[in-house]
Amino acid sequence: MVARAAREIAPGMVVNLGIGLPTKVVNYLPADFPVCLHTENGLSGIGPTLSAEEADRNLIDAGGAYVSTVPGSAFFDSATSFAMVRSGRLDLTMLGAFEVSATGDLANWKIPGKFSPGVGGGIELAQKARRVVVLTTHTDRAGNPKLKETCALPLTARACVSRIFTDMAVIDVTPQGFALVETLEGVSVAEVVEATGAPLILPETPPAQF
Amino acid sequence: MKLPNKETTIEAAIAQIKDGDTVMIGGFGVPGTPMTLIHALLAHGARDLTVVKNDANEPGMGIDHLLQSGQVARLITTHLGLNTHAIELMNSGKIAVEFNAQGILAERIRAGGSGLGGVLSDIGIGTELAEGKQIVEVAGKPHLVEPALRANVALIHADRADGFGNLAYRATAQNFNPLMAMAADCVIAEAEQIVPLGDLSANDVHTTGVFVDHVAALGTLSKEYAVVQR
Numbered sequence: 001m002v003a004r005a006a007r008e009i010a011p012g013m014v015v016n017l018g019i020g021l022p023t024k025v026v027n028y029l030p031a032d033f034p035v036c037l038h039t040e041n042g043l044s045g046i047g048p049t050l051s052a053e054e055a056d057r058n059l060i061d062a063g064g065a066y067v068s069t070v071p072g073s074a075f076f077d078s079a080t081s082f083a084m085v086r087s088g089r090l091d092l093t094m095l096g097a098f099e100v101s102a103t104g105d106l107a108n109w110k111i112p113g114k115f116s117p118g119v120g121g122g123i124e125l126a127q128k129a130r131r132v133v134v135l136t137t138h139t140d141r142a143g144n145p146k147l148k149e150t151c152a153l154p155l156t157a158r159a160c161v162s163r164i165f166t167d168m169a170v171i172d173v174t175p176q177g178f179a180l181v182e183t184l185e186g187v188s189v190a191e192v193v194e195a196t197g198a199p200l201i202l203p204e205t206p207p208a209q210f
Numbered sequence: 211m212k213l214p215n216k217e218t219t220i221e222a223a224i225a226q227i228k229d230g231d232t233v234m235i236g237g238f239g240v241p242g243t244p245m246t247l248i249h250a251l252l253a254h255g256a257r258d259l260t261v262v263k264n265d266a267n268e269p270g271m272g273i274d275h276l277l278q279s280g281q282v283a284r285l286i287t288t289h290l291g292l293n294t295h296a297i298e299l300m301n302s303g304k305i306a307v308e309f310n311a312q313g314i315l316a317e318r319i320r321a322g323g324s325g326l327g328g329v330l331s332d333i334g335i336g337t338e339l340a341e342g343k344q345i346v347e348v349a350g351k352p353h354l355v356e357p358a359l360r361a362n363v364a365l366i367h368a369d370r371a372d373g374f375g376n377l378a379y380r381a382t383a384q385n386f387n388p389l390m391a392m393a394a395d396c397v398i399a400e401a402e403q404i405v406p407l408g409d410l411s412a413n414d415v416h417t418t419g420v421f422v423d424h425v426a427a428l429g430t431l432s433k434e435y436a437v438v439q440r
Contacts, residue, residue, distance in 0.1 A: 040312060041238040042382045055437045058241045058369075058381040064292060066437065075381055077388045078238070078264070079320045082313020086333065117297060120289035121312040123334050158336045 001184070003028045004210040005094060005135050005165040013091040014038055014084075016125055019063040021135045022094035038090060040081050040121040045073030062121065082121065086128045093129035095122065097136040097164075099151040102198040104161040104173040106134065107153035119156065126157035138166035138195045145197030147171065147178060168192050170210065176201055185209045213374040213407055216425050223398040223424040224250040231362040232260040234319065234394055235273055236387035239265065239292070242379065243272045244367035244400045245434040251365070252279055260284040262319070262361060264312065264386050266296035271434055277305060286359070288312040311339060314356050316389055321358035323392025323421075328357040364394035368417075368425075371401035372408075375422030376415045384416065391417045398424045402431065 002021065006028035009015055014036045017023050026046070029035065037046035039061040046061060047068035055066035084090060099107040106126050109119040126132055136146055147164065163181075164171045169192045170182040179201040183192055189207065193200050224247060227233065233251070237243025252275050261282050267274050276282050277296055284306045290296040300307045310318065317329045330353035334340045344355040366387050368377035377399055379387055391397050399417075404427040419425075 039382075041241075042384050052437050052439055056381060057435060057437045058383040060239055060241055060382055062238075064239050064438070075379075075384055078312065078316040078385050079389055082316055085313060086331070116300075117291035118287060118289040118307075118309040119311060119339065120291070123311045123337065123339065124313045127333060155337045 001135065001165050001167050004170065004182070005133065008094070008133055008163070008165075009033075009035055009092065011035065014044070014089055016040065016085070016090055016093040016129065018093065018095040018122070018125065020096045022096065023061075023063060023065070025094060025135075038081075038084065039067070040078070040085065040125070042076050042078060042081050043067070043069070043073060044076070044084075045070045047073070082124055085121070085124045088128065088130060090125070090129040092131045092133065093125045094133050094135055095126060097134045097146060098140075098153050100134055100136075100147050100161050100164055100173070101151045102147075102149055102173070102177040104159045105151045106132070106156045106161050107151040108156050110154045112154065122156050126160045131162050132160045133163040133165065134161050135165045138168040138192070145195055148197040168195060171196075171200070174201065180207055182208045182210050213419065215373040216375045216419070216423060217373050217404065218424045218426055220246055220250045220400065220426045223426055224254050226396055227251060227254060227256045227363050229256050230258045231256060232262065232360075234262040234361040234364040234390040236364070236366050236385065236390050237263065237267070237272065238382065238385035239267070240271070240435065240438060241381065242367050242383035242385045242387050243267060244365045245272060245432060246428055247365040247367075247398060247400050248272055248275060252276060252281070255281070257281050258283045260286065262286045262359060262390070264288050264315065266290045266293040268292045268438070269295045284308070286310065286315070288315050309339070315359075316386065318356050318359040319386065319389045319393045322360040323389060326358055328355055330354070331356060359393065361390070361394040362396060364390040364397045366391045366397060366399040366417075366422075368399050368401040370403045370405055370410055371399055371425045372405055372410045372419070373425065374407060375399060375419030375425045376410050377401065377417040377419075377422065378410055378414050379416050388417045391421050396424070397422045398426070400426050400428050402428050
C-alpha cells in the first residue's frame with residue numbers, strides 16, 4: 001500500500017506527508033527523485049530520518065522524528081509554513097483517516113470521548129493542499145468500514161479527499177461516489193465491496209492489481 | 211551611537227510575571243522550547259496563567275512541568291498528542307484547553323504582534339472549530355473572524371543573541387518563536403550564546419531587538435534540550 005502510494009508523487013511536486021503511515025512513503029522514493037517534502041514545523045526539503053546518535057536536537061519533523069536536510073533545504077517560521085499550505089503551494093498531501101465519506105469528507109482528528117489531542121495542522125492540509133490522498137487500513141480494528149456513505153465523527157474538512165490507498169485497494173472519490181481503481185494482489189473485488197461501507201463503482205474490466 | 215543593552219538574569223526577567231498573566235511560549239516539540247525560562251517560571255510560582263503554546267511537550271518536559279504544578283488554568287494550543295498528562299488534565303477539567311488550527315494560531319499571534327485586530331480565513335468552515343465564530347463575507351465568500359492574540363509575556367528560545375536582543379534561531383527551533391517575540395508586552399529571550407554587538411550580522415538577524423525587552427544567556431544546556439531518546 002505504501003509503495004503504491006509513493007507512485008502518486010510526481011516529479012517536481014511539493015508534498016506534505018502526514019504523521020503515521022504517510023511518513024513511511026518517503027522510504028519508497030528513489031534517492032535522486034526530484035521532489036520537495038514539506039513539514040509544517042518549518043522545513044522545505046526534508047532529508048532522511050536519522051537515528052538518535054546522528055540526530056540534530058534542533059531538527060525534527062512535525063511528528064517529532066529527527067530528520068535531516070538536503071542540498072537546497074530552507075527553514076521558516078510557523079506562519080510562513082502555513083502560508084505555503086493555505087495559498088496553494090502544496091501539490092499533494094497524504095493523510096491518515098478514521099473515516100472518509102463517499103463525497104470525500106475526511107474525519108481524522110477526533111473520536112469524542114476517546115481521542116481528542118487537537119487538530120494540529122490537519123485542517124489546513126486537508127482543506128488547502130491541491131490534492132489530498134488518504135492512506136489507511138480499509139477497516140478499523142473491529143472490522144468496521146472506514147469508507148462510509150457519510151462520516152459520523154467530527155470532520156477535518158469537507159469534500160477534500162481525491163483518492164484513498166488502503167491495504168485492500170485504491171479507490172477514487174468521484175462525483176458519483178467511491179470508484180474502485182486497483183486491488184491488492186490476492187484481494188478479490190467482492191472482498192473490497194464487502195469491506196466498503198458505501199456503494200462502490202466497479203470498472204468495466206477487472207481492475208489492475210498492485 | 212550605540213544600541214542599548216538588555217542583558218539580564220533569567221530570574222530577574224521571570225520575576226515580572228504576575229498571577230493571571232497570559233504567557234506565550236515558543237517551541238514545537240523540544241526545538242525552540244525555552245526550557246530554562248520555563249523552569250524559572252516554575253520556581254517563581256505565578257498561578258492562574260493562560261499559556262499559549264503550539265503543543266504541551268512530552269510528560270516531564272517543557273510546559274508539562276507548569277501543567278503538573280497547577281500553575282496553568284488555560285491552554286491555547288493546537289495539538290497535545292505527545293503529552294498524555296495534558297490530555298488527562300483536559301479531560302478531567304483541571305485545565306481549560308482551546309484548540310486552534312496550527313497555522314491559524316500562528317496568524318492570530320502574528321496579527322497580535324502586528325497591531326492588527328485579527329485575521330479572516332475559511333479554515334475550519336463546516337467543522338466544529340468554526341462553532342461560535344463570527345462570519346463575515348469578503349469577495350462573496352464566507353470567512354471566519356480569528357481575533358488577534360497578544361500576551362503579557364512571551365518566553366523565547368534563540369540560538370544566538372546580542373545584548374540589544376537581536377535574535378537568530380536554529381533549524382526547526384524557529385517555529386512560533388519569531389511570531390511570539392512580536393506579540394507580548396514583555397518579551398524575554400533565552401539564548402544559547404550572547405555575542406558582542408556586531409558579531410551577529412544584520413543579515414542573519416531573524417528577530418530585531420526592537421521587539422525584545424530582556425535577553426539572558428544560557429550556561430550549559432540542561433538535558434531537556436537534548437535529543438529525545440524514544
